[in-house]
Amino acid sequence: MCGYNVDSSKGITQQNITKQFDSAMDQLDGISFLKIYTSGSFLDECEITSDTSDHILKRCADANLRLLFESRPEYVITERLDRMLAIHDDLEIALGLESSNDNVLRYSINKGFAVEDYEKATAVLNAKGIDVRTYVLLKPPFLTESEAIEDAKATIAFAAKSSKTISLNPVNVQRGTLVERLWRNWAYRSPWLWSVLKVLRESDTKGRKLICDPTGGGKERGAHNCGKCDEVILDSIRAYSMTQDRSRLGSPECDCRETWESVVDVEGYVMGGTCDLQRFFRKHRA
Numbered sequence: 441m442c443g444y445n446v447d448s449s450k451g452i453t454q455q456n457i458t459k460q461f462d463s464a465m466d467q468l469d470g471i472s473f474l475k476i477y478t479s480g481s482f483l484d485e486c487e488i489t490s491d492t493s494d495h496i497l498k499r500c501a502d503a504n505l506r507l508l509f510e511s512r513p514e515y516v517i518t519e520r521l522d523r524m525l526a527i528h529d530d531l532e533i534a535l536g537l538e539s540s541n542d543n544v545l546r547y548s549i550n551k552g553f554a555v556e557d558y559e560k561a562t563a564v565l566n567a568k569g570i571d572v573r574t575y576v577l578l579k580p581p582f583l584t585e586s587e588a589i590e591d592a593k594a595t596i597a598f599a600a601k602s603s604k605t606i607s608l609n610p611v612n613v614q615r616g617t618l619v620e621r622l623w624r625n626w627a628y629r630s631p632w633l634w635s636v637l638k639v640l641r642e643s644d645t646k647g648r649k650l651i652c653d654p655t656g657g658g659k660e661r662g663a664h665n666c667g668k669c670d671e672v673i674l675d676s677i678r679a680y681s682m683t684q685d686r687s688r689l690g691s692p693e694c695d696c697r698e699t700w701e702s703v704v705d706v707e708g709y710v711m712g713g714t715c716d717l718q719r720f721f722r723k724h725r726a
């Protein structure tokens with residue numbers, strides 16, 4: 441489902457990264473929290489060398505900024521963290537766990553690591569006093585809508601044990617991916633916004649922060665409903681992410697809720713898999 445490789449370039453040097461970071465930093469003012477998205481692993485020496493991260497950390501320390509970056513768990517190594525903490529100790533590290541079910545990690549996501557690897561990494565981070573943010577994926581391919589909801593809820597409860605913040609990320613259909621191919625063949629539908637609401641409402645967060653900002657929300661390739669109720673729900677999800685107040689999660693009256701309920705009830709029996717009947721009928725009626 442991830443199409444970042446399509447947009448990445450092999451020609452980027454460490455000097456390019458440092459320069460890009462410096463020019464962005466020079467334009468920033470009055471902030472206390474900086475998030476750096478490398479669309480990869482910040483802790484992977486092949487992507488960001490220690491010299492480059494030393495420079496970035498030093499500037500964050502000088503500016504008194506909390507720094508967040510992402511990494512796969514296998515790069516969470518004590519030596520590298522110690523080197524970083526010696527320069528700057530206000531860090532938050534985001535790990536893409538996606539699912540706490542090893543079968544989903546292996547067969548739906550092809551993630552390349554197991555839940556155990558995530559647990560080892562969070563143990564190291566927690567011991568070092570570094571805050572953990574965990575990404576949870578909603579509706580990887582080959583799960584029904586209902587299975588996807590249950591998987592995300594279970595993953596959030598699991599991640600809450602070792603994370604300060606959990607970010608729920610509904611799958612969006614990106615270019616050049618297997619998910620796109622399934623989607624073109626009517627064999628995949630990105631999650632309903634009703635499902636996003638259900639997961640946000642019902643998950644056991646153990647008092648941790650749960651946030652969600654669906655990429656491509658309301659669009660055919662992103663988490664969406666019927667088109668009429670999408671914006672209201674997306675606004676309510678944003679309000680919830682900011683306030684953590686579940687009463688802000690909106691439930692407008694909309695006919696599509698019934699369709700969604702039927703999908704959740706019967707999809708597993710009827711299809712033995714997933715499909716996007718709603719889009720199929722809409723296209724073929726038109």
Ligand SMILES: [Zn+2]
Nearest residue numbers: 666669694696
């Ligand atoms: Zn609707």
